[in-house]
Amino acid sequence: MTNDTHTQGANKPALVVGVLLLITAALVGYDASTQTITSNYGVGPTAMPYVVAAGLVILGLAHFFVAFREGLPEPEAADTAALAWIAGGLAFLIACIALGGGFTIAIAVVFACTARGMGRQALLVDLAIGFVLGLAIFLVFAKVLTLILPAGPLEQLFL
Numbered sequence: 001m002t003n004d005t006h007t008q009g010a011n012k013p014a015l016v017v018g019v020l021l022l023i024t025a026a027l028v029g030y031d032a033s034t035q036t037i038t039s040n041y042g043v044g045p046t047a048m049p050y051v052v053a054a055g056l057v058i059l060g061l062a063h064f065f066v067a068f069r070e071g072l073p074e075p076e077a078a079d080t081a082a083l084a085w086i087a088g089g090l091a092f093l094i095a096c097i098a099l100g101g102g103f104t105i106a107i108a109v110v111f112a113c114t115a116r117g118m119g120r121q122a123l124l125v126d127l128a129i130g131f132v133l134g135l136a137i138f139l140v141f142a143k144v145l146t147l148i149l150p151a152g153p154l155e156q157l158f159l
Contacts, residue, residue, distance in 0.1 A: 011067040013075070018063030025056035082117040089113025102152020107134030 032049035066072065089110040096106035111130025112123055120126060138155055141147045151159060 011069075011072055014063045014067035014072075018060045018067060021056050021060030021063060025053045025060060028056065029053040082119075085113045085117035089117070096152075097150045100150075100152055102155045103138050103149040104131060104134040104154050105152060106150075107131075107137065 028049050032046050032053065035046045035049070037045050089112070092113070093106045093110040095101075096109070097103065108127050108130035111133065112126035115126040115130075116123055135154075135158075138149050138151075139158060141149050142155075142159060148159070149155075
């Protein structure tokens with residue numbers, strides 16, 4: 001970060017992020033209010049979306065507060081290459097799960113892309129680490145918790 005400070009008016013990026021957080025909170029709250037899942041044992045599955053919505057409201061309001069403070073440091077320029085690696089990994093994750101590639105492969109790629117975005121250069125090693133972690137997570141969910149994550153051809157070998 002540089003020592004340059006923002007001293008005139010509101011910080012527009014902080015205002016935009018605050019508005020986006022409040023919109024997201026409203027959408028999450030609305031979605032939670034339309035859920036019809038009930039629970040016989042106290043706190044049900046609809047409780048967590050309300051907690052998330054409340055957290056998003058707090059963050060949105062905090063962004064508004066920060067946007068009007070004087071003397072905020074100017075943010076550094078974004079590392080577009082890092083953002084591209086991470087966004088590419090997330091896009092692959094969505095596509096892989098949507099097209100039936102499975103959880104393990106999707107997680108391996110998103111792990112490796114995120115590591116590359118953070119500056120690590122060992123892409124093949126990161127793919128292997130992501131594969132082992134993804135398979136371990138899948139097996140814990142499938143065998144211990146009896147919850148099936150999106151399964152592709154690889155995961156079918158373990159079910």
